[in-house]
Amino acid sequence: MELLPGNPLAINERVKETITICHSIDIRNNPEHLEKLRECEVIEGHLSIVLIERDNPSAFDNITFPKLREVTDYVLIYRIKAVRNLGSLFPNLSVIRGLQLFKDFALVVFDNERLESLGLRSLSRIERGAVRIQNNDHLCYVNTIDWSRINVEGSENNVIRSNYDTRLCGLCPNAQSRMEDHRQLRLQCPADFTGRLLCWDDKHCQKRDCPTKCGNHACMESGECCHSACVGGCDGPLASDCHVCANFSFRYGKERTCMERCPANTYELSRRCVTEQECRATPPPQGDASPNIRAYKILGKRCVYVCPTGFMETGNESNSTCEPCPRSGCLRECPGGKVDSIASAEYFRGCTHVKGTLEITLRAGGGNMMSILEATLGSIREIDGSLRVFRSYPLVSLMFLKSLTRIGGYKSDNKGQSLYIFNNPNLEMLWNWSAKKSIEITTGRLFIHFNPKLCYNQIQPLKNMTKDPKSTFSEIEVSQDNNGDQASCFQDTLHLQVSSLHQRVAILQWNMYCLPDSRNLLGYSIYYIATENNVTLYGQRDACSDTWNVLDKTADEVRNGTKESDEKLTKDSLLPDSCSNLQPLFYPLSQLTPFTRYAAYVKTYTTLQDRKGAQSAIIYFKTLPGPPSPPLGLTVESLTEHSATIKWQPPSMPNGTIALYHIEIQANNYNRPKILALNVNYCGNPTALVNLIAVRGEEGGAAGAGGATGAGSAAGAGGAAGAGGATGAGGTGDAPSDTCTCRDDTPLTRFGSGAEEERIESINFENALQNHVRFLVEICVNYINI
CATH class of the missing domain: 2.60.40.10 (Immunoglobulins)
Known part of the structure; x- marks a missing residue:
């Protein structure tokens, strides 16, 4: 049977009734096509739902996909007119991994006319990439989500703008409830440090942080910790109870479990462990533009589609492998193109010869972009056309092109300019010329202008690297006035x-x-x-x-x-x-x-x-050693009436070499008269006392009273912030009512220098979005015609 992209992948016949792994899915035009998602628990690839514009809201009644918990690439929602709440479609989507991104974004919700709330109440982790939520005219509750709890790489590059006026949006659930005895009602949503309540819509709060005893691991709604192999939640304490695996998923169906490493005779494929047969049977990624790559193959303990740097593909489609390159290096050709995002840089991973022009124009950074550029572009040795680097705000140097030795300049459409470096505000260095061999510029001229931090002496070594014609370093080619005009270019040495x-x-x-x-x-x-x-x-x-x-x-x-x-x-x-x-x-x-x-x-x-x-x-x-932080995960297990086992984890900040642990044991006389007065068997039910004190707000003797007073003051401060957040300005709980502290309205974008630039960037993004949608149509047509 031929496997089409998006169909559920039956991995193991014995358990195929419960196996729901799907490849990339593109849904458009008709909501009936959503049935492709019916059995999917994991989408290994991306999920695109676009251009469903003619249907009324009733077309989506009772359509829901509670099985879907994980998408390994990105989620794109574009021009879906009738959907009001994405949570009704995907109530249990927990993790978006962002292995492949759409223009640096792992979640894109763009231009959905009637969308009123995201509602993705189970979403707790976006491992790579940012979020873009824009031009949704009726969308509320985007500013009542603490994205820093979800974006693993940080939320600085998120773009959230041009949605519904947040001042006219509704409240979070139970936002108007008040504090009682300095304790926040558990029905109320959690709040951030400003007192802003956090929720996905008027019915669902954002997930609370897990207890400190869980560390960085997930937890259940009850607060019990999940196994360390879990992310996104679990149904129990075992590795087989995970909703999503942190590292690798092994076996399928009821036998599935999460593992840190794949066992013997299995191989790592993205997020799961597969056999060699399963690896080689995996279809190529949808939309892959690498005609020279034959199929998935085994490399060590991994199942890979593209051989990494230093390896080349050999064999045929049924038995391809990655072999080490000869001493002279591998040859892997790729067409020219533009790098304007992390995602577009991935197309050049492993490429050694660019058959055309390479353009680099990067507006946003973050997520350690330089290391990503080095991993994707660092193998390029020759560029047949020209190298163009312009309006790249994040770039400080071009050292990520560490292997570049020749720029041909052939068939250049840039007025004979083979090396074009223009208007890069933060570029300070081209290459480390003391460590790098020269770059041969075979034909064409230089054009290096308006790089305010790039000193002239950093450019001068290029003068002897041009061949035909020989560079004269004229003012037309390289300017001494508009390069380095904002830098100290004649450096003395400080000791x-x-x-x-x-x-x-x-x-x-x-x-x-x-x-x-x-x-x-x-x-x-x-x-x-x-x-x-x-x-x-x-x-x-x-x-x-x-x-x-x-x-x-x-x-x-x-x-x-x-x-x-x-x-x-x-x-x-x-x-x-x-x-x-x-x-x-x-x-x-x-x-x-x-x-x-x-x-x-x-x-x-x-x-x-x-x-x-x-x-x-x-x-x-x-620095000198210092006192360590407290040990983590302290647990006490009673063995007999006179003995107990104490377990703990090392401190998160040892601040030196831990030589020994000091254990202190003290009898607890807290509220002793009350304990003795009640006819409760606290030895048989040790948590009863804790529950009693928590509910009644009991206070013990002198020492206990002081502790309770301190705790009460802290709770009261936090409670006041939470209550104010519920009833303060705006209706979404943005500011505590009894303080002057307001939530910082700093834009989430890095480059907001003006309305014109923001508008141009939005236009370019939407153009790329439309091109992407059109490109997926062409793939489907070509696939059907094969």
């Missing part, structure tokens, strides 16, 4: 060292920087980062998700106490001479982690009138 070292503080010391006119020195920037390995200034670093901590300090803030009155006047000026009394500068780095290795460097900032500056080399230091 940085650690003056004093403590558990959480390190005092840095460096030499004062001397300028002829001290007024041109704005200050110093101190960069530091925790790292186990040595780092470089530009390696795997982008402007939007820079992991370095930065402290910007004026010259006065780091001045060592020398008064300006002590400085001598210059002979030719009435200004004080800052170079007459050079003494070391000091600044403390605080709130460091004990027993941790750090890297640090210092650079100056000067006015544009003085293009000179100074920077230190990177130094390394390790």
